[in-house]
Amino acid sequence: MNKTQRKGIVVIDDDPVSLFLTSELISHAIEEIELHTFQRANDALHFLNKSSGNLLVLLDLNMQVMNGWEFLDACTNFGIDVEVYILSSSVNPGDMSKAKTYAQVTKFLSKPLNTEDLVI
Amino acid sequence: MLMKTQQLSLTLGVGVQPSIEYLFSWRELGRVFPSFADDSLFPDQEVKWSTFFKKEDWEIRTASIESAISAYGYWQGIYRIQLPGEQEKSIEEYCTRLSTSDGVYYTGYIRVHENSTTPSFLSQGFYNSLRNAVERASIVAVTDTIGRWVYVNDKFCALSEYSKVECIGESFQLIQLQDQNPYNDFWDEIATGEVWRGDLCNRSKSGNYFWLDTVISPVFDQAGKIVRYLWLQTEITHKKEIELAIKQSEQFNLSVLSALRSMIAVVTFEGNLVFTNKRWLDIEETDCFFWGGSPVIGENIFERFRLLQKDENFAVQFNTAFEAIKRGDTNHITFEFACVNSISTKQWYLVSLTELVEIENRILLRFTDISSQKSVEAELESSHSKIEFLLENMRDAVFIEDTEGILTYANQTFLTEFNLNEEDIGRVSILDFVHDDCQQRLRDIHEGRMTGENELVELEFRRAAHLGPEKWYEARVTVLKEDDRIMGAQTVLRDSTEKKQLITELTHKEAQLKRSIRDLEAKNDELLQFSYIVSHNLRSSVANIIGLSGLLERSKELSGNPLTYSQLISQSAKQMDLVVRELSEILSIQNHDSSSKSLIYPQEVIMRIANDLDIANHIEFQVSHPERHYTTFKPFFESIFYNILSNASKYRSGIRPLRIRCEIEFLHGSFMIRCTDNGLGMDLKRVGDELFGMYKRFHHDKAEGRGIGLYMMKKQLEIIGGTVEYDSTPDLGTSVTIHFEDKENE
Numbered sequence: 001m002n003k004t005q006r007k008g009i010v011v012i013d014d015d016p017v018s019l020f021l022t023s024e025l026i027s028h029a030i031e032e033i034e035l036h037t038f039q040r041a042n043d044a045l046h047f048l049n050k051s052s053g054n055l056l057v058l059l060d061l062n063m064q065v066m067n068g069w070e071f072l073d074a075c076t077n078f079g080i081d082v083e084v085y086i087l088s089s090s091v092n093p094g095d096m097s098k099a100k101t102y103a104q105v106t107k108f109l110s111k112p113l114n115t116e117d118l119v120i
Numbered sequence: 121m122l123m124k125t126q127q128l129s130l131t132l133g134v135g136v137q138p139s140i141e142y143l144f145s146w147r148e149l150g151r152v153f154p155s156f157a158d159d160s161l162f163p164d165q166e167v168k169w170s171t172f173f174k175k176e177d178w179e180i181r182t183a184s185i186e187s188a189i190s191a192y193g194y195w196q197g198i199y200r201i202q203l204p205g206e207q208e209k210s211i212e213e214y215c216t217r218l219s220t221s222d223g224v225y226y227t228g229y230i231r232v233h234e235n236s237t238t239p240s241f242l243s244q245g246f247y248n249s250l251r252n253a254v255e256r257a258s259i260v261a262v263t264d265t266i267g268r269w270v271y272v273n274d275k276f277c278a279l280s281e282y283s284k285v286e287c288i289g290e291s292f293q294l295i296q297l298q299d300q301n302p303y304n305d306f307w308d309e310i311a312t313g314e315v316w317r318g319d320l321c322n323r324s325k326s327g328n329y330f331w332l333d334t335v336i337s338p339v340f341d342q343a344g345k346i347v348r349y350l351w352l353q354t355e356i357t358h359k360k361e362i363e364l365a366i367k368q369s370e371q372f373n374l375s376v377l378s379a380l381r382s383m384i385a386v387v388t389f390e391g392n393l394v395f396t397n398k399r400w401l402d403i404e405e406t407d408c409f410f411w412g413g414s415p416v417i418g419e420n421i422f423e424r425f426r427l428l429q430k431d432e433n434f435a436v437q438f439n440t441a442f443e444a445i446k447r448g449d450t451n452h453i454t455f456e457f458a459c460v461n462s463i464s465t466k467q468w469y470l471v472s473l474t475e476l477v478e479i480e481n482r483i484l485l486r487f488t489d490i491s492s493q494k495s496v497e498a499e500l501e502s503s504h505s506k507i508e509f510l511l512e513n514m515r516d517a518v519f520i521e522d523t524e525g526i527l528t529y530a531n532q533t534f535l536t537e538f539n540l541n542e543e544d545i546g547r548v549s550i551l552d553f554v555h556d557d558c559q560q561r562l563r564d565i566h567e568g569r570m571t572g573e574n575e576l577v578e579l580e581f582r583r584a585a586h587l588g589p590e591k592w593y594e595a596r597v598t599v600l601k602e603d604d605r606i607m608g609a610q611t612v613l614r615d616s617t618e619k620k621q622l623i624t625e626l627t628h629k630e631a632q633l634k635r636s637i638r639d640l641e642a643k644n645d646e647l648l649q650f651s652y653i654v655s656h657n658l659r660s661s662v663a664n665i666i667g668l669s670g671l672l673e674r675s676k677e678l679s680g681n682p683l684t685y686s687q688l689i690s691q692s693a694k695q696m697d698l699v700v701r702e703l704s705e706i707l708s709i710q711n712h713d714s715s716s717k718s719l720i721y722p723q724e725v726i727m728r729i730a731n732d733l734d735i736a737n738h739i740e741f742q743v744s745h746p747e748r749h750y751t752t753f754k755p756f757f758e759s760i761f762y763n764i765l766s767n768a769s770k771y772r773s774g775i776r777p778l779r780i781r782c783e784i785e786f787l788h789g790s791f792m793i794r795c796t797d798n799g800l801g802m803d804l805k806r807v808g809d810e811l812f813g814m815y816k817r818f819h820h821d822k823a824e825g826r827g828i829g830l831y832m833m834k835k836q837l838e839i840i841g842g843t844v845e846y847d848s849t850p851d852l853g854t855s856v857t858i859h860f861e862d863k864e865n866e
Contacts, residue, residue: 015660015664017668017691017692018667021667021688028671028674062660064827088656089660090656090659110663113667
């Protein structure tokens with residue numbers, strides 16, 4: 001993971017503690033990578049819509065106002081093509097199978113983040 | 121050439137085969153033959169013309185005239201005759217045939233020519249004309265005295281298919297069928313000089329049969345000796361064939377009669393047996409009609425019946441019938457009678473007597489064994505009475521109605537059930553006992569039945585209200601038919617009241633069960649969701665603690681601040697503690713002993729909550745019955761309004777001062793509380809089903825919400841008996857309407 005093609009990582013989680021934890025883990029593990037954190041999925045959507053390049057999104061599902069699913073649907077609607085890992089605190093079997101229906105979702109990870117799982 | 125002509129008179133012969141004869145009075149005759157005029161003692165007495173002829177001359181003359189008339193319709197000829205004491209005279213004779221409705225008449229005249237040169241009798245000219253006439257009309261042949269042909273005419277050749285050359289010199293037996301013809305009879309007869317007439321069957325050269333009506337006349341010479349036979353014949357093959365066919369069919373009729381299983385006999389009016397069929401000849405000793413042996417043609421039937429005559433029943437009926445037919449009162453009589461035969465078996469007979477139309481004074485007797493038929497009838501009768509017994513004693517009510525719907529039969533159970541007497545049958549209709557609600561259905565079915573639509577119908581009806589409490593019957597209606605014609609219907613009724621009640625109860629129970637299952641399923645889903653949500657919330661705190669403690673351990677080698685990590689760990693632990701407490705709170709709702717109810721005044725409770733929330737100045741009440749109280753589980757009631765009011769307080773508008781209007785309206789059996797604020801409001805279309813979901817928050821920017829208040833409120837309302845409705849418009853406000861059950865004020 002020393003050689004990177006990724007331009008950066010986007011973390012979306014409405015739990016501030018979890019968001020902090022995830023970004024700490026990433027920044028300790030990977031040097032020199034752009035890290036963008038969003039507590040509201042809506043804001044992340046705006047960011048992604050404007051940015052370009054190879055980004056990876058770590059997405060929490062259980063969020064208020066706009067949840068993970070709504071975020072994924074919005075990406076499709078806005079034509080945002082970005083790779084997404086789902087990062088959830090619990091694994092609901094229904095969520096697993098639902099995630100498979102989204103082409104952009106490539107991994108389903110459980111919190112806390114194990115940085116070995118990141119393919120950069 | 122005729123010097124003197126004097127007409128004698130008209131004469132006549134009558135009938136189908138009359139001799140062409142003339143009758144004269146002696147006086148008439150005397151005018152022509154003077155010697156007769158004076159001598160006659162009886163001038164008015166009539167004399168036959170044939171008297172003056174030799175017998176054979178007369179017959180040739182007559183046969184010739186008949187043939188000529190058949191061919192030409194008339195005959196005319198001239199011959200000479202010499203009467204005793206008279207000069208020879210020339211006679212001109214004319215004869216024709218008249219067919220009238222009375223029969224065939226011959227009419228003609230005789231003219232006497234005196235002093236004439238007419239040739240003698242059978243002169244050549246006369247003979248020729250006669251022969252021409254006869255030849256054209258008839259089949260003519262002449263044989264010698266031993267039967268060899270000396271002459272045959274063309275017609276003969278055509279029919280026999282033999283040429284003249286083949287025939288001449290051959291015996292007439294060439295074409296005769298000896299076994300068919302009475303050869304000896306006629307040959308002997310004509311040898312005596314008599315004319316013979318009869319039908320002869322012949323066979324042509326190619327083997328075809330033909331029948332000839334034949335007259336054979338001897339021809340005499342001057343000395344009176346037979347020299348030839350003249351055969352005058354007419355073909356009658358067609359007539360013979362018809363006769364034969366009739367005869368054959370008569371024989372056929374007889375053979376049919378013989379083959380019949382019935383015993384058939386023909387007797388005269390005196391009772392003499394003239395015919396019996398085979399069945400009677402084969403009569404067995406055990407049969408009632410054996411009468412001591414097979415019947416014999418000619419014996420008297422009454423003699424033969426003497427054994428049976430002892431049976432008065434038979435004797436009276438048979439004799440009466442026989443006499444009635446003899447008298448001509450009727451031409452056909454039948455009766456049945458029973459007798460016991462020699463092996464003590466009872467036999468039934470159908471006896472019929474019929475006058476024969478074709479033959480006078482004949483009666484056709486027919487005895488048919490109908491024992492097996494009778495035994496079937498007896499069986500039927502016994503099964504009828506068995507069925508009747510069953511019908512009368514069965515628990516089901518049974519009735520039969522005619523096409524008009526009128527009862528024609530009802531069993532005892534039916535009569536008892538509907539409180540009827542036997543006399544009511546024939547007067548009442550089933551519709552008289554049917555509840556108004558079911559009338560139309562029964563009428564429709566009756567209609568359908570009469571048009572042949574439904575042959576078997578099963579239905580249920582309620583008995584008429586005036587007959588007593590609600591009672592139901594199951595009816596099974598079967599159409600009754602006779603020869604494909606609908607005669608009515610038979611119905612079996614069974615009391616189905618209890619069954620119906622059971623079914624109603626069962627249906628009710630089933631619905632209840634379905635409802636409980638639905639509730640359970642809903643609860644189960646809810647619990648499943650609950651467990652996911654709770655585990656998620658617990659898990660997320662745990663995940664944070666695990667992650668942070670990992671960082672804390674490595675904080676020395678990493679750049680992070682250990683203090684921050686430990687603070688965050690503590691925060692996560694508190695978060696987890698909060699979730700656990702909420703969980704127990706939610707669980708406690710389900711397990712609360714909500715039966716310990718107390719009396720409250722809603723307005724008072726709500727006002728106190730408003731005070732606690734410090735919004736009492738923003739609330740105004742509108743109460744329909746301020747004095748009315750409500751009995752409920754107070755902690756839940758308080759919790760519900762705490763949630764409503766605190767939400768109103770939390771999500772108030774930033775630009776409008778908070779106003780809450782609280783309406784309380786007591787109704788019959790329930791009351792309504794509606795709290796309307798002027799706060800932020802929500803887009804309910806977006807929120808949808810999740811409004812009451814766990815950990816659902818809709819105002820992310822405002823205030824600290826846990827997303828659990830409305831979930832709890834819903835659960836509490838379910839327990840104390842109430843429903844909630846939300847109405848909200850973003851930036852206008854929210855209106856919460858709650859209906860409470862109030863059984864005490866029902």
